[in-house]
Amino acid sequence: xxxxxxxxxxxxxxxxxxxxxxxxxxxxxxxxxxxxxxxxxxxxxxxxxxxxxxxxxxxxxxxxxxxxxxxxxxxxxxxxxxxxxxxxxxxxxxxxxxxxxxxxxxxxxxxxxxxxxxxxxxxxxxxxxxxxxxxxxxxxxxxxxxxxxxxxxxxxxxxxxxxxxxxxxxxxxxxxxxxxxxxxxxxxxxxxxxxxxxxxxxxxxxxxxxxxxxxxxxxxxxxxxxxxxxxxxxxxxxxxxxxxxxxxxxxxxxxxxxxxxxxxxxxxxxxxxxxxxxxxxxxxxxxxxxxxxxxxxxxxxxxxxxxxxxxxxxxxxxxxxxxxxxxxxxxxxxxxxxxxxxxxxxxxxxxxxxxxxxxxxxxxxxxxxxxxxxxxxxxxxxxxxxxxxxxxxxxxxxxxxxxxxxxxxxxxxxxxxxxxxxxxxxx
Amino acid sequence: xxxxxxxxxxxxxxxxxxxxxxxxxxxxxxxxxxxxxxxxxxxxxxxxxxxxxxxxxxxxxxxxxxxxxxxxxxxxxxxxxxxxxxxxxxxxxxxxxxxxxxxxxxxxxxxxxxxxxxxxxxxxxxxxxxxxxxxxxxxxxxxxxxxxxxxxxxxxxxxxxxxxxxxxxxxxxxxxxxxxxxxxxxxxxxxxxxxxxxxxxxxxxxxxxxxxxxxxxxxxxxxxxxxxxxxxxxxxxxxxxxxxxxxxxxxxxxxxxxxxxxxxxxxxxxxxxxxxxxxxxxxxxxxxxxxx
Numbered sequence: 197x198x199x200x201x202x203x204x205x206x207x208x209x210x211x212x213x214x215x216x217x218x219x220x221x222x223x224x225x226x227x228x229x230x231x232x233x234x235x236x237x238x239x240x241x242x243x244x245x246x247x248x249x250x251x252x253x254x255x256x257x258x259x260x261x262x263x264x265x266x267x268x269x270x271x272x273x274x275x276x277x278x279x280x281x282x283x284x285x286x287x288x289x290x291x292x293x294x295x296x297x298x299x300x301x302x303x304x305x306x307x308x309x310x311x312x313x314x315x316x317x318x319x320x321x322x323x324x325x326x327x328x329x330x331x332x333x334x335x336x337x338x339x340x341x342x343x344x345x346x347x348x349x350x351x352x353x354x355x356x357x358x359x360x361x362x363x364x365x366x367x368x369x370x371x372x373x374x375x376x377x378x379x380x381x382x383x384x385x386x387x388x389x390x391x392x393x394x395x396x397x398x399x400x401x402x403x404x405x406x407x408x409x410x411x412x413x414x415x416x417x418x419x420x421x422x423x424x425x426x427x428x429x430x431x432x433x434x435x436x437x438x439x440x441x442x443x444x445x446x447x448x449x450x451x452x453x454x455x456x457x458x459x460x461x462x463x464x465x466x467x468x469x470x471x472x473x474x475x476x477x478x479x480x481x482x483x484x485x486x487x488x489x490x491x492x493x494x495x496x497x498x499x500x501x502x503x504x505x506x507x508x509x510x511x512x513x514x515x516x517x518x519x520x521x522x523x524x525x526x527x528x529x530x531x532x533x534x535x536x537x538x539x540x541x542x543x544x545x546x547x548x549x550x551x552x553x554x555x556x557x558x559x560x561x562x563x564x565x566x567x568x569x570x571x572x573x574x575x576x577x578x579x580x581x582x583x584x585x586x587x588x589x590x591x592x593x594x595x596x597x598x599x600x601x602x603x604x605x606x607x608x609x610x611x612x613x614x615x616x617x618x619x620x621x622x623x
Numbered sequence: 624x625x626x627x628x629x630x631x632x633x634x635x636x637x638x639x640x641x642x643x644x645x646x647x648x649x650x651x652x653x654x655x656x657x658x659x660x661x662x663x664x665x666x667x668x669x670x671x672x673x674x675x676x677x678x679x680x681x682x683x684x685x686x687x688x689x690x691x692x693x694x695x696x697x698x699x700x701x702x703x704x705x706x707x708x709x710x711x712x713x714x715x716x717x718x719x720x721x722x723x724x725x726x727x728x729x730x731x732x733x734x735x736x737x738x739x740x741x742x743x744x745x746x747x748x749x750x751x752x753x754x755x756x757x758x759x760x761x762x763x764x765x766x767x768x769x770x771x772x773x774x775x776x777x778x779x780x781x782x783x784x785x786x787x788x789x790x791x792x793x794x795x796x797x798x799x800x801x802x803x804x805x806x807x808x809x810x811x812x813x814x815x816x817x818x819x820x821x822x823x824x825x826x827x828x829x830x831x832x833x834x835x836x837x838x839x840x841x842x843x844x845x846x847x848x849x850x851x852x853x854x855x856x857x858x859x860x861x862x863x864x865x866x867x868x869x870x871x872x873x874x875x876x877x878x879x880x881x882x883x884x885x886x887x888x889x890x891x892x893x894x895x896x897x898x899x900x901x902x903x904x905x906x907x908x909x910x911x912x913x914x915x
Contacts, residue, residue: 274880274881275880277882278879278880278882281665281666281882298664299664299665299882300665302664302665303665303666399779405866407877407881408881448867453865453867454779454783454865455783455865455866455867456865456866456867457866458861458866465755469755469756469759469760469761469762470760470761471759471760471761471782471783606664610664610881611664611881611883614877614878614881614883615678615681615692617877618692618696618869618874618877619692621866621867621868621869621873622692622695622696622699622869623695
């Protein structure tokens with residue numbers, strides 16, 4: 197009986213509600229002339245990217261603030277590229293790495309974003325847009341974002357050398373990568389990339405098994421050993437690839453490596469279990485090891501960092517209210533809340549000013565200025581990251597991003613490089 | 624009942640044929656066709672080129688006597704297939720033999736056969752990963768060995784080595800050997816065994832001359848399972864080998880990740896041909912159809 201009543205009421209209220217919404221929508225259209233796009237029906241954006249950037253908190257906040265629903269499609273870095281090329285209709289907005297762009301743009305599946313519709317377009321970090329910090333040039337070897345930031349026209353297939361109004365990707369996160377070490381098990385200072393192949397760490401080193409990134413780490417090692425200086429580490433010739441892989445094979449045969457990793461979590465496990473004491477690592481992995489109470493340092497090295505960046509792109513098929521919603525979402529993303537959220541995880545955000553407004557001064561001082569933490573530093577989920585007094589590895593934004601030596605890249609000889617990398621794995 | 628159309632069996636087989644055609648034959652043909660296409664970093668174009676195949680064997684003759692990547696990889700994968708096949712066969716045969724000929728009641732046999740399948744209630748990735756904390760440098764086994772004073776240094780070869788790969792393969796795949804062997808052993812008429820004993824055959828002679836020949840179908844089917852799984856695997860080799868050991872599957876995976884689909888397709892065709900010829904050889908030795 198009661199259930200019958202309930203269903204009756206709910207059906208009636210639903211009818212009433214929808215009538216009211218329809219009325220309101222119609223009314224607003226009549227009076228103001230604005231299409232009541234978002235009020236009438238929430239827009240859902242299918243957000244393709246890696247799981248690392250897809251936080252449930254951000255999706256929740258967007259829905260609260262804009263009424264836009266975010267539906268995450270989490271895949272690996274390589275699969276993001278694959279998906280853009282092979283299934284460009286399967287997402288509405290994509291968070292892709294800049295280094296994939298030389299593969300993506302010629303396919304024509306992504307379109308340039310209209311800078312006039314991006315509210316903070318002129319406030320985007322200069323590291324991204326110009327490759328400089330406070331007027332000081334940083335290392336631009338590899339596929340540096342500054343080289344692939346603009347298109348010549350909206351549906352263009354070539355990158356512009358000058359600033360244009362068509363942006364390829366709007367930065368979401370970027371960072372400077374280096375080696376992670378277990379200071380407790382090494383017990384002496386580590387200052388150079390060459391230590392990765394130091395026989396002292398025989399059987400206790402690891403490198404990542406993603407060819408396009410692993411080869412760059414190897415190149416940093418080659419240069420720091422004084423064996424060779426590449427004209428451009430991010431775009432090697434066949435001979436340079438041969439030489440770099442030969443060095444890796446030699447080290448592998450000598451038993452230098454304990455294992456290779458290709459998934460973020462694998463690097464955490466290798467480090468936390470003590471199987472490995474020095475390896476290529478990503479910043480959130482270092483944080484994950486530390487949060488287990490195990491000492492792990494994201495060691496700044498004198499040759500500098502290997503940097504990466506990812507950003508939002510739009511598929512060519514996007515139009516109508518979904519396109520409007522995508523711009524609205526991107527503008528929201530740049531407006532500070534999300535930036536602060538990402539900065540608190542150790543990434544860097546696209547518009548620093550707005551992020552700063554959304555962070556506590558002591559947080560900003562710790563994460564961005566490299567100052568000792570005045571209070572305990574917490575992650576966005578509330579877990580304790582650092583006790584008061586701690587200093588961020590590598591110091592300030594300027595120190596870290598300013599010491600970038602090269603960027604993740606796709607080489608002209610990419611195919612050859614992958615073949616040689618397979619040879620290294622088989623050796 | 625009497626006058627069946629001669630087309631009836633074809634109609635009955637039609638649904639399965641359709642599923643088989645759409646989900647197996649068509650993709651296979653597509654793979655084969657694409658393996659002759661050209662590609663660049665962001666697209667693949669229809670073509671008729673053998674380049675992908677020559678690319679696979681690039682440097683194989685020039686580099687002699689040093690083996691080229693593809694031969695090295697196949698050799699390593701074949702080595703694992705052989706070792707794992709031999710181990711799962713011996714272990715699987717022993718378990719099946721015990722269940723069929725030494726357990727007396729049918730209920731107990733069924734219960735114990737089910738016990739063998741219990742590990743399959745969890746994902747095979749989890750079964751594989753659970754070895755890691757056991758075998759690691761600071762793992763349970765090493766701590767026990769150190770604690771008992773058997774070794775004075777942790778054994779590194781326990782994990783991320785050929786040993787750990789074989790261990791995980793045997794652990795994951797023995798059941799695929801047990802089940803078909805159980806099936807064919809159950810069909811062996813017990814009076815044949817009695818007759819063998821009565822005519823004075825020893826236990827060993829009975830095994831070699833009666834049980835093994837009559838289990839041939841089970842051995843063949845189990846072998847097909849184990850060999851095809853090991854030949855195509857890249858996850859077990861990746862996780863347990865610390866990604867330091869090459870496998871054909873891993874090469875294909877890396878190539879698809881970098882959008883080199885035609886090259887990956889050519890490798891897949893090569894792998895398929897290799898595995899099919901192994902199976903063909905097996906079925907030459909044992910006529911599975913006749914003995915089922």
